[in-house]
Amino acid sequence: MYLDTPTRRWTRRVITPVLAGVLGLLALFMSPWADSASAHGSIVDPPSRSYGCWERWGNDHLNPDMQQEDPMCWQAFQANPNTMWNWMSLFRENLAGNFQGAIPNGKLCSAGDAQGGLASSLDKPGPWTTQDVSTNFSLHLHDQASHGADYFLVYVTKQGFDPTTEALGWDDLELVQRTGSYAPAQDITFSASAPGRSGHHIIYTIWQASHLDQTYFICSDVNFT
Template sequence: MSSVALPRRLLAVAAMALIALTALLIDARPADAHGSAIDPPSRHYGCATRWVDWLNPAMKVQDPMCWQAYQANPAAMWTWNGLIQDNVNNDHQARVPDGHLCGGGDDTYAALDNPGLWRAQNVNNTFSWTMHDQARHGSAYIRIYVTKQGFNPVTQRLRWSDLELVKDTGAFPDSGWPTRPNDPLLNGVDYGPFQISAPGRTGRHIVYAVWRAGHADQNYYMCSDVRFPGGPPDPTTPPPTPAPNAGCSATYALTSQWNGGYQGEVKVTAGSSPVTGWAVTLRFPDGQTIGQIWNASVTPDGGTWTARNVNYNGNLAAGASTTFGFVGQWLGTNGAPTLSCTATS
């Protein structure tokens, strides 16, 4: 090997390490910077607090929905307060598609979208709701919704049309709210309790909340499972958890490549049933990045990129396909990404 080639290789390795470290630091959102619903608890906060020992095998039997969420991505528990979307511009339905509301459209939390027997808190048709803000961001608003009667969270993924807005707090500062100085997990302020009225509901429901922080266009999403008086009992045999790739598939093709850059294309194909939306997760093996993209929108999360349909190519008939493309950067090696596809039916 020449004396010139060796330094270049070392520089390439060092640059790749720097890229990986930068991605890690970006993804490592500080634990005190965010928040979530604590009463009734959001799915991710409830799992995090009930199972401090996340490897406890009892969770699989006693709390199977938390178990499947942990198996899908442990970060959904240890970053329970980091389910965030930036720069939404108040258009939450555009950023968070149907079927992905509980996970906030973030692939890290996708298992929270799975219907099933999540732990539900018993409430009356008038109840109180509280969330915790660890960084004391204040609020532009908190919008609190309750699912309409007839929605079944045991078998259905949540859609925007399933929700009724029951409370909009409007803007308020972080001051004047109670603190929890002796609680190492909740070391910020509690917002609430807000009184919520949801007449006509019986049985299991979801309380859904969107919190837009007061200091910036940062938006947090949370599903809390509740049980109103009445309604059918829970099934004795839990329904199977849907496969994460049910409904669509995706394939990748490298269409061109040049020094430091490349162009890729992904083909999305619906399964045996029509779909109304899709999301493709790309996990690159060599730290590649995505720059310009067309026929999709993309969200980075560390080394993972999630591409979602735009308004004109989400509806696919059974077996039908669509494509999206992008250009990006690579350094050293340009291996093909691992793909997963999730559809909304």
């Protein structure tokens, strides 16, 4: 949970009052544990890029070790801390299923610069932290607002794509699963399979929420073993 730890209390004493106010507002309004009326969701296992950064560094975001241990999260945090805090809001509205028309190549992981362009750092190629998975894998959506799903589309990068040097484009992906609908729930788990993969890949999940035409676009970095 997003807790008021001794580290955070120390941080408030040493940073400027302006920054303290900004972080306080972020904690209140953009915390993943905020009122469900203002919360959304994401794939948390294997973690989306933004959720993974929050999970690993949310309570330790001023630790200089992040730059060396998790450089892609570090660059995202430097670009804008909101990319980490607001991990549940990579969505677009009223696309009517025209995903490729709305999300250009190279902008898939940020949902086409969702959040007013604050999340564009998620599109950068590099050594994103991966989670080991088998080619038969499951995905776990956490959605505090319990929107439900009309469907999920699960894509996986083709063998030979290199997430450390290439920005993700639609032609780099293969659709491996289209699910049916899911009733509103805070946690939904579903399965997919991506045979023939090994090494670092991106699982790209499109979640079409049920409550209105609201679509989430989610990159999860994995290592197929």
